[in-house]
Amino acid sequence: MPTETPETRVEAGSLPEPERASGFSLDAEEVSIRGAIRAWFGKLRTGDPGALPSVLGLVVLVLLFSQVSDQFLSAYNIGNIPGQGAYIAVIAMGLVFVLLLGEIDLSAGTAGGACAAFAAVGVFKGSLHDGLPASLYWSIVVGLVLAIGLAIWVKTYAGAVVVAVGLVLVLTNQTQHLVPALIAAVCIGAAIGIFNGYLVAKVGIPSFVVTLALFLAWQGVLQFALSGQPVNTSNYDLWHELTYGRLSVTNSWIFVSVIVLGYVGYTVLRSVRAKAAGLAHETMSLVLTRGAALAAIAVVITAWASQNRNTNPFKVISGIPVPAAIAIVLMIGCTIALTKTTWGRHLYATGGNPEAARRAGIDVVHMKVTAFALCSAFGALGGIMLASSQSSASLDLGSGNVLLFSVAAAVIGGTSLFGGRGRPRDAILGALVIAIIPNGLLLRPSLDAQWQQVITGVVLLIAAAVDAISRRRAARG
């Protein structure tokens, strides 16, 4: 065995030749708890701060607002935060796919608003065909057919299937029922994304311009769809529950146990397999310590959430909020897609170096179209969540600051605007930061609402600065 001390690990590349760990000495070794901590500090130093800035920001804001109002840390208030931030988290998660490519989708918010409005009209009027202006209805049908054609042309077959499902639901008027209507809205979102991706990747219009134009256009479509009349969504139980529902106490424990045990089981299996194959692996003590820490946090949060948090004695509010569960499930799904599949690997590669990806035989157009389709589909889901939290598919659904807050959430969480770096987790952390600011400020009415924008802006600026500085450090090596 080479005689390097473990201290050379994080310095590889910056030490003089003879001292550098070499000959793959690091590839067969065990990663202990100490080693993991050291590797984490090493990453910090070499310009990959990960979740640290957003977590620190969150801590600072929590400390700040706990001084602003003693209501802030009450269980009731904390329990409301997921519902207030979930739509931002969902839209931001979709944006992560597009930001990974170094592109942007400014239209995700308004496109999502329009999709949610279609669903609202479908269930409220009982028929999309009668509820929407005829020209708009047929435009949607033709648009969906075109999107299927485009998707097949750029070999995005999964996208074509999703859009086809939406087309069938629309044509068979299944949209009069709530669940099919919401599914159709997400499918229409995917179709919108396929057009975005086509215009960016094949036609070659910068994504900023394409989606800026559509950002404006979808606001108008939304008003056509609603014919100037907002639809109340709180009459539909399921739709209302998306924001205001809670898992029952039993279901909360089941939900948390499945996630924690799944994570621990996966990491244990990974460690055992890697050890058997002679690859670098985490020691069992590290895996179990981390698993135990996660389990402890999960148990504390769930136990806390299981108590009645309503100050009003007439109604019991307990259990994990549904929007939190939705965001967590989506995050896990997206993380698996990005880190464990070839599609995710190719997405990172395309974002990191499009030319390298092209030469490696990756279909860059296909990657862009799928990323935009996912982004808009998540936008539609975000629009649905937003309508739920506003209790209404309003005439300005998804416009205004929604998209900008979502981009800000992704960036605050650590996703880079330059492409190639970002995780679904970033969207959740960033959305928490964004949601906490108005929540905390509104608890003290003497603080004017203007502060909300100022503070959000400053937080975003700090996040962007962290991104730029860490990039420079990474480039310097």
Place this chain on the structure above:
Amino acid sequence: MTEPLLQISKLNKSFGPVHVLHDVDFDVYPGEVTALVGDNGAGKSTLVKCVAGINGIDSGEIRFEGRPVTIADPRDATALGIEFVYQDLALADNLDITQNMFLGRELRRFGSFLSDGAMERQARETLASLSVRTVSSVRQLVSSLSGGQRQTVAIARAVLWNSKIVFLDEPTAALGVAQTREVLDLVRRLADQGCGVVFISHNMNDVMEVADRVAALYLGRVAAEVRTKDTTTTQIVELITSGRSGDIGLAPAVASENI
């Protein structure tokens, strides 16, 4: 002498009225490093692109392991076992060494899920077989590597697929002394493993050191193909700049006709 792996004969290529390659003959032998030298505009890149399937050919024949082949598409070249390492490397900085080596050709299980362990092992074995000692982990991000290490990864990616011929386009152009050393050693080891290596370079010291044979292009013609040990740097420089040197090279009439 062994059979050439790749045999190009009487290759012609024009871009419109510009006749870029004239009756080019070029052979690549297994286990040898063939240097392809020539001034800017001599046709090196065009020749490489013809073999890579990026440019079509007007006339001439390409034989691979004795069989005539047509390379109409970059995938045809890859399928034959011909790999290209371009000057600008084509690595994704935000991915690690293993991920870059398998980019676009990932090993999978259960459909489209990545088989990271198997890829990591193969990447390590490939680098070890090339006696690469300067890389501490195949899970290191490419952004943290030096120029020489990047070049190493790019070359290792080319040999990962048991390729028979590797074209290296100016692999030492942007490297320091120690890193150049590293890459030249790697090129030599590649050939010693039985690979046919084509080494394109402007640096005569590197060429004289690592190549077994030198093919000098002069204005789209092969001025001469000589064995490195039978020649000198001066002679090669003359071949590059004037198409002839002493009694080897193009006939004086041919050499001057293009000017």
